[in-house]
Amino acid sequence: MRADIITIGDEILIGQIIDTNSARIATLLGEVGISIRRKFSIGDRRDEILDAVGNSLELCDVTIITGGLGPTKDDITKKVLAELFGSKLIRDDETYHRVERMMAARGIEFNELNQSQALVPECCTVIPNLKGTAPGMWFERNGHVVISLPGVPFEMEALMVEEIIPRLKERFNLSAVVHRTAITFGMAESMLAAHIAEWEESLPTHLHLAYLPSPSQLRLRLSAYDVERETAEREIDEWFDQLLPLLGDHFVGWEDETVQSAVAKMLIERGETLAAAESCTGGTISAKFTAMSGASEYYWGGVVSYDNSVKENVLGVSRENLENYGAVSEQVARQMAEGVRRLCGTTYGISTTGIAGPTGGTPEKPVGTVWMAVATPDGTISKVVQHGKIRAVNIERAASAAINMLRLYLLHK
Amino acid sequence: MRADIITIGDEILIGQIIDTNSARIATLLGEVGISIRRKFSIGDRRDEILDAVGNSLELCDVTIITGGLGPTKDDITKKVLAELFGSKLIRDDETYHRVERMMAARGIEFNELNQSQALVPECCTVIPNLKGTAPGMWFERNGHVVISLPGVPFEMEALMVEEIIPRLKERFNLSAVVHRTAITFGMAESMLAAHIAEWEESLPTHLHLAYLPSPSQLRLRLSAYDVERETAEREIDEWFDQLLPLLGDHFVGWEDETVQSAVAKMLIERGETLAAAESCTGGTISAKFTAMSGASEYYWGGVVSYDNSVKENVLGVSRENLENYGAVSEQVARQMAEGVRRLCGTTYGISTTGIAGPTGGTPEKPVGTVWMAVATPDGTISKVVQHGKIRAVNIERAASAAINMLRLYLLHK
Numbered sequence: 001m002r003a004d005i006i007t008i009g010d011e012i013l014i015g016q017i018i019d020t021n022s023a024r025i026a027t028l029l030g031e032v033g034i035s036i037r038r039k040f041s042i043g044d045r046r047d048e049i050l051d052a053v054g055n056s057l058e059l060c061d062v063t064i065i066t067g068g069l070g071p072t073k074d075d076i077t078k079k080v081l082a083e084l085f086g087s088k089l090i091r092d093d094e095t096y097h098r099v100e101r102m103m104a105a106r107g108i109e110f111n112e113l114n115q116s117q118a119l120v121p122e123c124c125t126v127i128p129n130l131k132g133t134a135p136g137m138w139f140e141r142n143g144h145v146v147i148s149l150p151g152v153p154f155e156m157e158a159l160m161v162e163e164i165i166p167r168l169k170e171r172f173n174l175s176a177v178v179h180r181t182a183i184t185f186g187m188a189e190s191m192l193a194a195h196i197a198e199w200e201e202s203l204p205t206h207l208h209l210a211y212l213p214s215p216s217q218l219r220l221r222l223s224a225y226d227v228e229r230e231t232a233e234r235e236i237d238e239w240f241d242q243l244l245p246l247l248g249d250h251f252v253g254w255e256d257e258t259v260q261s262a263v264a265k266m267l268i269e270r271g272e273t274l275a276a277a278e279s280c281t282g283g284t285i286s287a288k289f290t291a292m293s294g295a296s297e298y299y300w301g302g303v304v305s306y307d308n309s310v311k312e313n314v315l316g317v318s319r320e321n322l323e324n325y326g327a328v329s330e331q332v333a334r335q336m337a338e339g340v341r342r343l344c345g346t347t348y349g350i351s352t353t354g355i356a357g358p359t360g361g362t363p364e365k366p367v368g369t370v371w372m373a374v375a376t377p378d379g380t381i382s383k384v385v386q387h388g389k390i391r392a393v394n395i396e397r398a399a400s401a402a403i404n405m406l407r408l409y410l411l412h413k
Numbered sequence: 414m415r416a417d418i419i420t421i422g423d424e425i426l427i428g429q430i431i432d433t434n435s436a437r438i439a440t441l442l443g444e445v446g447i448s449i450r451r452k453f454s455i456g457d458r459r460d461e462i463l464d465a466v467g468n469s470l471e472l473c474d475v476t477i478i479t480g481g482l483g484p485t486k487d488d489i490t491k492k493v494l495a496e497l498f499g500s501k502l503i504r505d506d507e508t509y510h511r512v513e514r515m516m517a518a519r520g521i522e523f524n525e526l527n528q529s530q531a532l533v534p535e536c537c538t539v540i541p542n543l544k545g546t547a548p549g550m551w552f553e554r555n556g557h558v559v560i561s562l563p564g565v566p567f568e569m570e571a572l573m574v575e576e577i578i579p580r581l582k583e584r585f586n587l588s589a590v591v592h593r594t595a596i597t598f599g600m601a602e603s604m605l606a607a608h609i610a611e612w613e614e615s616l617p618t619h620l621h622l623a624y625l626p627s628p629s630q631l632r633l634r635l636s637a638y639d640v641e642r643e644t645a646e647r648e649i650d651e652w653f654d655q656l657l658p659l660l661g662d663h664f665v666g667w668e669d670e671t672v673q674s675a676v677a678k679m680l681i682e683r684g685e686t687l688a689a690a691e692s693c694t695g696g697t698i699s700a701k702f703t704a705m706s707g708a709s710e711y712y713w714g715g716v717v718s719y720d721n722s723v724k725e726n727v728l729g730v731s732r733e734n735l736e737n738y739g740a741v742s743e744q745v746a747r748q749m750a751e752g753v754r755r756l757c758g759t760t761y762g763i764s765t766t767g768i769a770g771p772t773g774g775t776p777e778k779p780v781g782t783v784w785m786a787v788a789t790p791d792g793t794i795s796k797v798v799q800h801g802k803i804r805a806v807n808i809e810r811a812a813s814a815a816i817n818m819l820r821l822y823l824l825h826k
Contacts, residue, residue: 041453181429194526209487212429286695301723304717309757314714343726359707386520
């Protein structure tokens, strides 16, 4: 089972809005075993729509189209689909009266433009859209299904989840697709690939491995297509069981896990608390924890000690250390972590101090040098990392590395 | 001039990541007058890549490809492009030595996989990627240009801005496109549109107005296509001259300006300093300032007082206020701003305390309620804002609103 996703609309094409619909649709289709052949984004132009939908009809089982269903002149999807399927536009009474009621409820005139929302190609099955004016439409030709949905994300989402997915499951005898993703931290893509090469090479050909890197983690995804779900899940689990010993402490968790969510779980479980003292990461560690709902249970706060006076006066870093070793030093990182732990009265304190760049580097401490420390009830540990030249990436990497340092400590405590 | 954008990679196709690259590329191409015919997303599969790139080569002047250039086995873009252009992979010495140096600097082994990043099709022009290991590649056939870029967003961005756009301008005789963007804050799109409707309706048809909203600002862009540059620039300036009085204090600046960069300029000019006390924004205000290089000149730091104990013990918020009015209150916001100003010894202190959601709301203080304050040498001002239900959006909006409150104070001082 293969599907294409076609988004129609100049606003996506020219980059004015980012297309989130197609990722959501792909995820929903993937969950029921329909794999995606292609996504297309095209403008509101007759020839482009005819070409893209016609091509997809030939090569795929299912084509999902979003967008181009608004009441204004530039939205022509319906007309072009009627042409493609040799049909004419007729009024769908149910839609007409629903839109009429919606307009009345919102005090908007039920004018010609709004009335036109009830026009649909005669040959399609209308799928009622309870959240908006443009209905979904289901077309079939020679066993191929073409579905047209409104582009408004929450209207599309409701139609996909409540109508389209159940109908597709019923219409086709769907085989399963299984994905599982392991989150890792601390090993670069090339090193990890070399480290697990033997395991990767022994994977059966029907299991597909993908490396998905970002500055804050490296994800490893195993996928199986066209399979019996339970068998494939068991098989993927077995292969990951073999992989985990190779990953060791680099393994953070499954699916949406992050270093900060892994730390959060351990702290909550143990009833322990955390505060952060940040120089070069400038609040990013705090923002990562507090972005998660429920952070108040274990994350008490922190100090952004960007200026040395704040390191000294708020965190109690000694002037001697600042003068003798510089702000970017092991001594200062340790005093920052210890200072914020004491100040906030938490179980742990973590810290970062480094040179985010692009300026400020020296031969001894080039841009990307970051000292970090974790203060614990049993003493303080510290390390230095060396990243690259790009400020935003250095900040992201250093924040994740400091959180990971605490994760490793908690794992082994 | 027409271009296709092709993103390669299973992670986009299956919906695991949202494609932001193609919107960015479309925007950059649009700015130099290249319109987009189609965007494609395809998987890491030879036949799909050959088909999509081959089709684009026939129908477009320019094809931009991103992704599929990693060192691991699932990334096959290079091999397939070599096949399509009837070329073989050879080692590019400059890339080889650059990657070697990058790995050495980060302490990563320069193994076979990393070395393979220097292999490129013999027929292409290599475009050095100074931010990552995979170089850009420029192919030509019968006057058509195909460009392959890494999928990592900041690597793609740097290559597009610094190399590809200048080379495309030189290679093709591009007609001029003129854009100018005014940054505004504090007025919703629909309200602003109503407020400036008369001005908008009197715009000549060859000037195109776009509203570009985000949680942290609303941008207004005026564009002119296929024009004589200097005339168009003068004309756009004149129309904006008429608009600015209508925008009033909502006008923040031009192009890449943000509320924080506008505040930064004013503080640097006056030799003044700032610290932030953040509860619900959890470090985001600090992260916004410290994301800008040179922040140490005026941004001294801050306190993330997520737990009430930190508000009390570090910032000096009184227990009476916390108990009588709650943490989300005008009294606490004011004491937080005053406390962080005193603690850090800065000219100004700003604060936020609110309910980011999705839980924690009450009938009197629903999710999205945020109190904020600015402490100054002449006293403290405070206000409350009411945002929506989505945690990440509330955090972003509240951080920008607090910074904007300081911006307005500085404007009128």
